[in-house]
Amino acid sequence: MTLLTEEHLAWIGTSDEPVTVEVSRRDIQKYARATEQQLQEYLSGDEAPPMFVFNLFGEVCGPGDLRHDGLSRSADTHSGPRLPLNRYMAGGTELRFHRPIRPGDVLIGVRTLVEMFEKEGRSGPLIFIRRELAITTADGECVMEEIQTAIAR
Amino acid sequence: MPVTLKSIKVGDELPRREHEASNVSLFLYNAAVWNPHRIHYDDVYAREQEGYSALVIDGPLQGDWLCQAVTNWLGGDGELLSFSYSNRLAAYLGETLTSGGRIAGVDPDSGRVELDLYIENETGEVTTPGRATVVLAP
Numbered sequence: 448m449t450l451l452t453e454e455h456l457a458w459i460g461t462s463d464e465p466v467t468v469e470v471s472r473r474d475i476q477k478y479a480r481a482t483e484q485q486l487q488e489y490l491s492g493d494e495a496p497p498m499f500v501f502n503l504f505g506e507v508c509g510p511g512d513l514r515h516d517g518l519s520r521s522a523d524t525h526s527g528p529r530l531p532l533n534r535y536m537a538g539g540t541e542l543r544f545h546r547p548i549r550p551g552d553v554l555i556g557v558r559t560l561v562e563m564f565e566k567e568g569r570s571g572p573l574i575f576i577r578r579e580l581a582i583t584t585a586d587g588e589c590v591m592e593e594i595q596t597a598i599a600r
Numbered sequence: 601m602p603v604t605l606k607s608i609k610v611g612d613e614l615p616r617r618e619h620e621a622s623n624v625s626l627f628l629y630n631a632a633v634w635n636p637h638r639i640h641y642d643d644v645y646a647r648e649q650e651g652y653s654a655l656v657i658d659g660p661l662q663g664d665w666l667c668q669a670v671t672n673w674l675g676g677d678g679e680l681l682s683f684s685y686s687n688r689l690a691a692y693l694g695e696t697l698t699s700g701g702r703i704a705g706v707d708p709d710s711g712r713v714e715l716d717l718y719i720e721n722e723t724g725e726v727t728t729p730g731r732a733t734v735v736l737a738p
Contacts, residue, residue, distance in 0.1 A: 478632045482668070485668065485672050486671060488676070489671075496664065496668070497667050501663070513636055516649075516650070517642075518636070536690075537658065537659030539684065539687050541682070542683045
């Protein structure tokens, strides 16, 4: 089984354009309520729960921007090539925290494709796509680093 | 009682918490993170076109619950340095999931504490294992 070609693998190391996000108290509150947080600093929106960054730098799509499965039309080309498998599952995340995220923060996220590999799953071949997300302030202060794994089946 | 190096030891369990996702909670979560993936809200699509047995509970939502096992245990004490999880098994609407963890290691010199974390389903299978490193005051 070889799904990933030299052409696919040549994309490793490429980054998306930086995305700038202004964090609002209300967005933190929505996330905190939806995830049933228990700490007051999260519910009040004074501080963002650590996992608040999930999809924070993702595309803000409307209905016309979506594929049949509801994912963005560019879901399989963000920092990478169009892959031969294109149904996606979340695979996991590694996060390193440097300081909390608070309302009013203006954050810059840069996503880089760092690894792609194949595995045989229970129901067929899988492609693992690992992307690093570096989150900084405009001054370059490192806020958080993430490596997120997506699985295409 | 504050969570400090003195108050803990290797093998201590973190409090377990049950999580029961509903259509409404999945809707709110996916709206909050702006995730339009149909496997989380279109039951017919999830079953008939993607082969799932029901609506899928988001992997990152389980990741959040796992992270809350740590932040709720800390209760504002200490500092979370790193956190990771791996989505190993799909979890479906209607399942009751339980989050928890245990203290796997303590380094008294640096104050660093390693935690092993899990989300398990009703049959005791771990759907999402995780790890976290926190630093605690002496």
